[in-house]
Amino acid sequence: MAVAAAAVAHGMRAELFEQTKALGGRAGSFHDPPSDRLVDACPHIAMGCCTNLADFCRRTGVGEGFHRYRTLHFFCPGDQLPSPAPVAEHEVTTVRYDFSASRWLPAPLHLLPGLLGLGYLTRSDRWAIARTLLGLARQPPDDRPDAPAIGPWLRSQGQSDEAIERFWSVVLTSALGETVQRASQPAARKVFVDGFLASRRAYELLVPQSPLGELWRKAAAWLSARGAAIHLCTRVERIEGDGHRAAAVVLGDGTRCEFDFCVVAVPWRQIRGLLSPGLRAALPELQRAEQLEPSPITAVHLWLDRAITSLPHAAIIPRGWFFADPRPGPPAWHYQVVLSGPHPLQGRDREEIVRAVRADLGAVWPAARGARLLRWLVLAQPAAVFSVRPGSDALRPPQRTSVENLLLAGDWTATGWPATMESAVRSGYLAVEAILASLGRSERLLVKDLPRGWLVRLLGLG
Numbered sequence: 001m002a003v004a005a006a007a008v009a010h011g012m013r014a015e016l017f018e019q020t021k022a023l024g025g026r027a028g029s030f031h032d033p034p035s036d037r038l039v040d041a042c043p044h045i046a047m048g049c050c051t052n053l054a055d056f057c058r059r060t061g062v063g064e065g066f067h068r069y070r071t072l073h074f075f076c077p078g079d080q081l082p083s084p085a086p087v088a089e090h091e092v093t094t095v096r097y098d099f100s101a102s103r104w105l106p107a108p109l110h111l112l113p114g115l116l117g118l119g120y121l122t123r124s125d126r127w128a129i130a131r132t133l134l135g136l137a138r139q140p141p142d143d144r145p146d147a148p149a150i151g152p153w154l155r156s157q158g159q160s161d162e163a164i165e166r167f168w169s170v171v172l173t174s175a176l177g178e179t180v181q182r183a184s185q186p187a188a189r190k191v192f193v194d195g196f197l198a199s200r201r202a203y204e205l206l207v208p209q210s211p212l213g214e215l216w217r218k219a220a221a222w223l224s225a226r227g228a229a230i231h232l233c234t235r236v237e238r239i240e241g242d243g244h245r246a247a248a249v250v251l252g253d254g255t256r257c258e259f260d261f262c263v264v265a266v267p268w269r270q271i272r273g274l275l276s277p278g279l280r281a282a283l284p285e286l287q288r289a290e291q292l293e294p295s296p297i298t299a300v301h302l303w304l305d306r307a308i309t310s311l312p313h314a315a316i317i318p319r320g321w322f323f324a325d326p327r328p329g330p331p332a333w334h335y336q337v338v339l340s341g342p343h344p345l346q347g348r349d350r351e352e353i354v355r356a357v358r359a360d361l362g363a364v365w366p367a368a369r370g371a372r373l374l375r376w377l378v379l380a381q382p383a384a385v386f387s388v389r390p391g392s393d394a395l396r397p398p399q400r401t402s403v404e405n406l407l408l409a410g411d412w413t414a415t416g417w418p419a420t421m422e423s424a425v426r427s428g429y430l431a432v433e434a435i436l437a438s439l440g441r442s443e444r445l446l447v448k449d450l451p452r453g454w455l456v457r458l459l460g461l462g
Contacts (some may be wrong), residue, residue: 001219002056002428003263003409006445008226009059010436015229015257017236017249022213023220026384027421029213034375035303035332038211041379042299043323043336045313048450049194049202050422052429055447060219066206067326071100073314075364076120076166094364095120101200107453108137108197108461118167120317125163132157137193137461141186145391150188151180166317174321176418177295177385178341187388187418197461199450207313209326239264239274239406243282246406261438263399263431265409268292269383279406285397292395292412294383296346298339300357301377303332308361308368319360332374335361350378385419386412399427400434407431 001023004014022028029038046053046066057063074097099114116126135157148156150172154164168188169180175191176183196203208215220230235252239262249257264271268289272280280286307328314322316337325334337357339345345353354376361368386392396414399407409427417423429445436443452461 001060001216001223002052002425003265003431004223004228004428005056005059005219006429006432007435008223008228010432010441010443012432012435013227013229014223015231015259016223017231017234017251019233019235021232022216023230023232024212024216026381027212027424028216029211035334037327038213039301039325039334040208040211040213040336042297042381042384043321043338044208044212044421045323046206046421047195047202048204048206049199050206050420051447051449052425053422054206056219056425057215060222062215062218065208065210065215065218067209067312069205069207069312071098072203072205073098073311074118074120074170074317075314076317077363082119082122101203106455107200107202108134108456108459110200110453111196111203120166121163122160125160125167128158128160129163129167132159133192133197134459134461136185136189137197139185139189141189143184143186143391143393145394147185147390149181149390150183150185153185154180170315170317173341174315174338175420176341176388177297178387178389182342183388184390184392186393190417193461194449198452198456200453202450205313207323207326236274238276239279240276241403241406242276242278244404246279246403259405261405261407261435263407263409263428263435265428267383267410268386268412269294271408279403282403283401283406285401288395289397289412292392293387293389295341295385295387296380296382297341297384298343298346298353298378298380300337300339300353301379302335302337302354302358302361303374303376304335304368304371305332305374306367306371307333308335308365308371314364316360316364319357322361322364337361353378388418399431404438407434 004016007014027044029040032039075094077094097118097120101110102113105112112130115130118126151164154168164180172180172183172188172191176187194202224230237250237252239246239249241247246262249262264274272286312324316322320337320339323336345356396412397408398414399409401408409431411419411423411427413427415423415426417426426446433445
């Protein structure tokens with residue numbers, strides 16, 4: 001969609017071929033028959049630092065579909081606090097901590113009061129995290145395969161196990177889809193510098209207020225009104241061509257569609273199977289991309305017979321992130337808990353996963369203990385994103401390929417960002433930049449990042 005939006009904005013005709021019934025790919029929705037509603041397969045949120053996603057949404061008329069939240073909510077079991085409060089036997093208690101930016105302090109100090117207020121960490125851990133954040137921001141973004149992952153690096157900086165589990169992992173695993181034991185240091189640096197330290201509003205959450213499927217329908221209508229041809233339920237059988245040029249797209253019914261430029265926007269694991277032998281032989285970059293390893297994401301959907309909280313989202317430590325459907329019941333209230341990357345429940349029976357998640361919700365909100373579970377769904381995507389392990393950046397190909405009119409797009413291509421909606425949009429814009437350059441038009445389509453704060457620049461951070 002980002003390719004098409006940028007292309008039509010620059011006077012080109014675009015055709016989209018989508019195998020499924022709707023646009024959006026992994027960031028899409030499914031029809032839930034019991035409620036007769038669209039439901040996102042997994043919550044996809046953005047942050048204030050996602051400037052290109054925001055541009056795409058504004059451009060296609062769906063920008064109002066995201067609500068901006070400036071306060072994050074963290075819940076930690078009371079028995080894991082530095083000074084546990086006495087409770088009655090068998091009673092479960094969880095303590096809430098709200099995190100937001102100071103109104104007066106400049107970046108990168110704007111989040112320091114929020115960090116120091118996270119009472120589920122010891123005072124020494126909170127100050128150690130602040131020091132290590134600044135140290136991480138000063139590290140060169142050198143993604144060497146032999147470099148330590150962010151977890152070992154944090155331990156080398158004196159971070160405690162509790163700080164790693166309750167702070168670093170909570171943020172990084174959700175943002176990167178990978179554990180701190182395996183995620184690269186530059187990827188972690190990207191999250192904290194661009195997402196928290198560099199600009200006052202970078203950390204804010206942008207949460208869809210409608211199913212993404214509804215938003216993308218509006219975006220598709222915007223594209224169609226500008227001449228883009230959208231072919232749903234249309235399978236691409238192969239892309240024909242030789243070592244110099246791609247020639248045509250062959251559809252599942254045998255239809256042959258010729259083009260001037262072709263942008264392939266599928267997961268890295270699927271590209272080789274789409275290309276003719278001549279094209280495969282001419283694209284050595286695909287061999288590197290095939291070395292990217294996948295990482296899972298699991299979404300646990302629960303429909304309950306009552307509301308359990310008025311909060312739209314929360315981090316439940318150490319389990320994962322909680323989201324409430326913005327369209328409340330009756331007859332059912334829909335909630336999701338996202339388990340990013342490899343997690344302790346991975347591989348367990350789905351009913352066991354649901355029991356564990358319900359216990360977490362019951363520990364946080366008393367109303368959840370008495371709520372009746374009407375139905376549930378566990379959606380596990382074993383290869384949801386690529387794993388940002390050390391050295392993974394070198395495996396990500398640029399959008400321009402060795403074949404002059406064949407380009408790549410997708411959150412796994414070289415965008416400088418982890419696998420996010422922002423990365424996907426950036427890849428599309430970069431692909432169209434490359435097409436324009438081939439036509440002798442040197443234009444920058446990428447939207448600039450949020451401006452760095454004056455103190456950030458003075459300190460030389462990022």
